[in-house]
Amino acid sequence: MGPEVLELEQQLAGFTGARHCISCANGTDALQMALRAREIGPGDAVIVPAFTFVAAAETVSLVGATPVFADVREEDFNLDPESIRPALAAARAAGLRPAGIIAVDLFGQPADYGRLEAIAEEEGLFLIADAAQSFGSALDGKRAGRFGHVTATSFFPSKPLGCYGDGGALFTDDDELAAILRSLRQHGQGEDRYDHQRVGINGRLDSIQAAVLLAKLETFGEEIVARQEVADEYGRALSAVAAVPVLRTGASSVWAQYTIRVLERDRVAAALKADGIPTAIHYPRPLHHQPAYAGSPIAATGLARSERLAGEVLSLPMHAYLDLATQDHIVASLHRAVGGTGLGRAASGYR
Template identity: 35%
Template structure:
């Protein structure tokens, strides 16, 4: 039986083990503790913002961000259609209506022109747009030069869903530093992990501090348990934060390895007619963290759908996945308002993500390339 090649498996070393062991021995087993506080400060420093609150998931971060910005019944939130479901689910948690916008064909990120068109059309209809959420798709920051000032002129808050993009940059600014606030994810397959976890961060101190209160069951600072608001059990545990602190020490190394893996894919697949790396041909202001390497296959060059390509490689124990299925095509959001051009649907039907984990060896990448080429040849 061949060795299975995973898409993006977590890499844990003695560095992380030492941090977690120290946390265990400290006695801080319950949620919160000194590692949580240190982790928040270290991530905020890395991203270049003033405040951060460590949470149970990136979804929790988005939910709290939306609540802080007034999302709720009678409002809508505009966001990309091509994203993981958590982005849209967080909108629904608040009672707001998600409105989906299609992608740029070049990198899959939200189309800024269509995004602003959607905002203006909704407002002309008398709708209240509580916020716009941009998603940094597969580790590449969205076009914030086009989005951020235009929304500021319209008086609409921007949330950056940077769940996939820690370590990426755009125009010299780190992902996670755009908008009114930003969300990170440390899920097990992300660029770095705390097993499960996330973070809400930004320069707006009152916003982050109120989110911190809501994340701790909205407990008031009195000697007994008193609550004036509905809160949530959203805080990160001290042990998971310790794991994150160890991972953060090696983040640059892990990003460097993923970039090297992408280069191997470029050398092996980049000259094939009809094969394109997602992000090629997009603006040069974005510097990816290379969380996942994504390619599309031209249907006119190969009679091969993403479905068949995924099935072909997975039957050889190579974990290849589809790109995110657009939210406006998801059954649960079948009746949602959408502004679409067909770009994300085409990307979904022709694109796949390739194994990209930092612990993959060169010979494993070579095997993926050989199997990919064989699938195209068939």
């Protein structure tokens, strides 16, 4: 909580346009703090996409609430608004009180917040925008950090804006919510360090990480542009042989991952590895198939898209400094692995 932390919070708030930025130790703490600030706990249900990193469901469980899994859309990997009400029905059938939604902006593009915010308003739900992978993106002229009741993000080193260890932040325009989040971050502190108004956590951001982020923020805008150029080249070069990600109208992405879809994924990944090209699978098993969440309710309409995506996604090298020669090598290798085998867009069922 040194002076670098306050400066970072001010700069991040200015970057996003949010009234408040509350830094914290990591993205998982950010999600947990958001849930605790609204006193979500035992007996409550929070809707979470089934196809995402475990932190979204984990934090719901850590506050004593129950994650209820909804499906995602194939075209952008994000929470499907059409799956929310079937998930709410499953929550109520299980005797739970629907309390919130965590919408994860998977791989860099914001979720459909226009529809999600409308559903949250109609149903009286607390909407958390998880921008751990989308910080720096925008939707309809608003940057990530301005969606939902509160936005949580991560500055883990692999993120588009990453520090040299763990770090995170929350963004909100709600003055009261911001004050509670600041208290929770420092052991529930009130008027002074020995006044504890609520049960909090040690969620402070390290000043060294804040200093790193301040330096990296200076070039972040340029890197967002460069990442888009890399994504554009991938899209042009790979659309004939794989299902490539699609941006919704009005949305931009920071391309935390460039994730395609292919059948026989393991064989394709092995062929790229033989050519010296690393790949990754985000994520090989949907959350409702994880042992820790096997008993959690799922949307009444099922989670077929989450299950299909988990078997097809493959993330390619992506960063702002990926040179064209290296990208050409990746593209050529993928064409050799996939071309003529029926593993591309039509075969995957992508639309």
